[in-house]
Amino acid sequence: MANGNSATLTRRYNRTVVLDALRRHGSLSRIELARLSGLTPQGIRNIIEDLIDTGLVRETGRRRGLRGQPQIDIEINPGAGYCLGLHVASGLCHAIATDLAGNVLARPEARAFGGDHGQQLDALGAIARTVDAAAGGLPRLGTGVVVSRPLASRWSAAGGLADAQADFAKPFEALFASAPLVFENDANAAAMAEYTHGRAKGRGDFLYLFLGEGVGGAIVQGGVPMHGGRGNAGEFGHILIDPRGAPCHCGNRGCLHGYLALDGLRPLLPAGAMLAQDNLPQAWLDGAASALSRALVSLENIFDPQAIVLGGTAPAWLLHRLVETMGDPGPSVRSDVAEPGIEVSGLGQSCALIGAAALPLLALTSPDPATLMKEPSAETAAE
Ligand SMILES: [Zn+2]
Structure with missing residues (x-):
């Protein structure tokens, strides 16, 4: 690699380090950026000058620093x-x-x-x-x-x-x-929407459970969703809940999908009725909440997430009813640590x-x- 190219690639990388810190923290002074990024104050000044020139970041005002020196806050320019x-x-x-x-x-x-x-x-x-x-x-x-x-x-x-x-x-x-x-x-x-604007903002290691006609999910590590060897990582719907359970389309029996997916709930509704708060079958809700609780214990133990977010195309009231019915998740090997529990997404059905x-x-x-x-x-x- 030629030195000129190497310097260009390093400069480009350092720019994303600064932008990443600003996206996660909202606004920071140049001194804070240097401390968080490990870059030199002069390096930060150069990068910020460059980013201001391109319009990607802007100065937002002054606040008093630790030793009384006013510091200028920098933030990503929303209108760039x-x-x-x-x-x-x-x-x-x-x-x-x-x-x-x-x-x-x-x-x-x-x-x-x-x-x-x-x-x-x-x-x-x-x-x-x-x-x-x-x-x-x-x-x-x-x-x-x-x-x-x-x-x-x-x-x-x-x-x-x-x-x-x-x-x-x-x-x-x-x-x-x-x-x-x-x-x-x-x-x-949908998980990256939570990471950028939602419940997982500022938390790079989390799980996202997507509930819709099927059950999917995302495993986010260091702010990056895992894809797996063939792009199939995060298929939480086929976590085995009961080996004697109902057959699943994947070939196994008793998968989480069978308890939780909306495509299995619809046939249980009164003929011709749309899913609504007052016709949700209690037996389905109890079974779904219990299966979800079991699945979460395994997920929590395997991934040690900072947060678990429940979202998807299911209506928000249904997600909240599930979490309320679930109550306390079962024991995990991390019972000495405060449970992250599960949080319902606030982004609604257009989360994807x-x-x-x-x-x-x-x-x-x-x-x-x-x-x-x-x-x-x-x-x-x-x-
Ligand atoms: Zn299955």
Whole structure:
């Protein structure tokens, strides 16, 4: 690796270290940034000057320092640009545009998404024009695309997507590849929404349980969702609860899915009735809460999370009823430590879409040591 390239990659990495600290802490002085990052005060001054020039961060005001010297707080500039989130599910593409603080700038109506490459480009192009207009000239800083199935890789540019996924990625790459473009499954995206704007903010090691028609989840370690060898990590729905239980579509018996998933609850409702607070069968609720409690003991013991967040497309009242019914989770080997318990998400049923918009923000502000090992490229050589 040539020295010039090495210095460029190090500078780029250090910039993400500073942005990461600002995203997690809100606002910090230059002195605090130096202490948190381990970078020299001069290095921090250079990076901040550079980031202010690009508009990504701003000075927010003065506060009195420890020795009476006023310190200027730095924060990420929410209006530096916008992040586009897309969620493709059931033949529709939902979209949301947020600023860097997660405030919603636009949420156009979902568009039909299917057909051939040209039709998909048309749908995405219409979405892009709508959000560009609503964002009032702010640059698009990145795009997150979320699908309700496992993905082998979160990066389109890494070439790690399997063939079928590469075809899926093509129209998105054609329109949105000029800034970070991130692909993710719905449970991982919803977890990253919690990490960025929700219950897990500031807590890099946590579990996310996604309850909808099925049961999924995310294992987040150091602020990064685990994908596993084939993109299937976090399938909490197939934790075995009772080996003599009902057969599961995965081939086993008595999986958590059978107790908790909404697709198993609907047939228990009165004929033709929609799920509502006053027709939730008590027997289902008791069984679901008991199974969830058992699953959480195992998860807690295996992963030692700072938090467990329950969310998904299930209505919030149902998530709260489950947690209330569950009561105290069973014993774990960590019973000497305060239980993290389980917290219900406050992000609502669009959590995966909100997460889609959080993905490019995280891509821009998360230090990735792998970038330090990159081969010199034409792009870095030109800097
Ligand atoms: Zn199963």
